[in-house]
Amino acid sequence: MTQQESTLLTGVHMTQLAQATPHPASAPPQTAMLVLEIDDLSVSFSGRSRKHIALKSVSFSVNKGEIVAIVGERGSGKSVTSLTAMGLLANSAAIERGSIHFHSRHGQRHDLLNMKEDDRRQLRGRDMAMIFQEPMTSLNPVLKVGDQLTEALRDHQLCDAATADKKARELLRKVRIADVDRVMKSYPASLSGGMRQRVMIAQALVCEPQLLIADEPTTALDVTVQTRILHILRDLQQQSDTAVLFITHDMGVVAEIADRVVVM
Ligand SMILES: Nc1ncnc2c1ncn2[C@@H]1O[C@H](COP(=O)(O)OP(=O)(O)OP(=O)(O)O)[C@@H](O)[C@H]1O
Ligand SMILES: [Mg+2]
Numbered sequence: 001m002t003q004q005e006s007t008l009l010t011g012v013h014m015t016q017l018a019q020a021t022p023h024p025a026s027a028p029p030q031t032a033m034l035v036l037e038i039d040d041l042s043v044s045f046s047g048r049s050r051k052h053i054a055l056k057s058v059s060f061s062v063n064k065g066e067i068v069a070i071v072g073e074r075g076s077g078k079s080v081t082s083l084t085a086m087g088l089l090a091n092s093a094a095i096e097r098g099s100i101h102f103h104s105r106h107g108q109r110h111d112l113l114n115m116k117e118d119d120r121r122q123l124r125g126r127d128m129a130m131i132f133q134e135p136m137t138s139l140n141p142v143l144k145v146g147d148q149l150t151e152a153l154r155d156h157q158l159c160d161a162a163t164a165d166k167k168a169r170e171l172l173r174k175v176r177i178a179d180v181d182r183v184m185k186s187y188p189a190s191l192s193g194g195m196r197q198r199v200m201i202a203q204a205l206v207c208e209p210q211l212l213i214a215d216e217p218t219t220a221l222d223v224t225v226q227t228r229i230l231h232i233l234r235d236l237q238q239q240s241d242t243a244v245l246f247i248t249h250d251m252g253v254v255a256e257i258a259d260r261v262v263v264m
Pocket of ligand 1: 045053054055072073074075076077078079080081090092249
């Protein structure tokens with residue numbers, strides 16, 4: 001890490017660093033390219049006796065087809081930022097200031113912090129999806145992998161059962177799972193950590209979201225699996241033009257995958 005980077009890492013505010021690798025989508029943002037806009041966002045948590053500011057005046061955007069990495073120290077607000085965007089913040093949290101806008105593929109600009117929960121739920125899972133650090137956070141332990149993968153498609157009424165099954169299998173092959181039949185019929189607990197992580201990626205991508213938020217999705221894995229998963233993500237993102245917000249504290253991962261870096 002350069003001295004400039006380590007200095008920036010200690011700051012509370014987000015700053016955009018230079019591009020890690022050249023990418024056409026990292027040209028100055030045009031409105032048509034925007035997927036996510038976060039502007040002047042501040043979030044607090046209320047404790048028993050006082051309010052604690054978790055996030056202070058954060059602004060950045062993510063464009064179509066771009067991988068933006070958020071890096072920062074423990075507790076700097078990376079997860080709070082992504083949970084706020086997904087509408088999954090804890091009840092004790094309050095948005096103090098700012099806005100988050102999501103641009104849907106039909107050109108509609110959604111004000112995420114001021115929309116009905118029902119509409120929000122429609123966007124979540126279908127247009128915006130999230131991968132968590134621990135797969136069991138989002139995988140249902142009592143549902144077989146095949147049923148979990150097709151559930152989102154059926155919930156959002158995107159296709160019939162046969163097409164959903166076909167899509168699920170296709171996606172498992174895309175995340176390089178060889179024995180698709182066995183995995184479709186398995187419960188998450190019977191799979192290895194790396195396999196569960198792949199299933200979770202497949203689940204997040206099954207509805208072909210425009211935005212994928214990945215919160216430290218590889219930290220729990222060993223280095224070889226980590227690298228393999230990063231390559232899978234990069235390939236999938238290039239094939240489908242998905243915008244990815246990738247949270248990590250690993251500068252090696254950033255160099256490997258990011259088009260642009262946001263530092264907390
Ligand atoms: N549910 C919560 N209740 C109270 N405070 C919280 C809650 N979640 C997060 N915070 C606080 O918000 C701040 C930002 O936390 P956040 O989890 O976003 O950090 P982070 O950058 O993701 O850290 P890490 O690298 O450890 O994942 C921290 O001060 C944290 O203590
Ligand atoms: Mg976090």
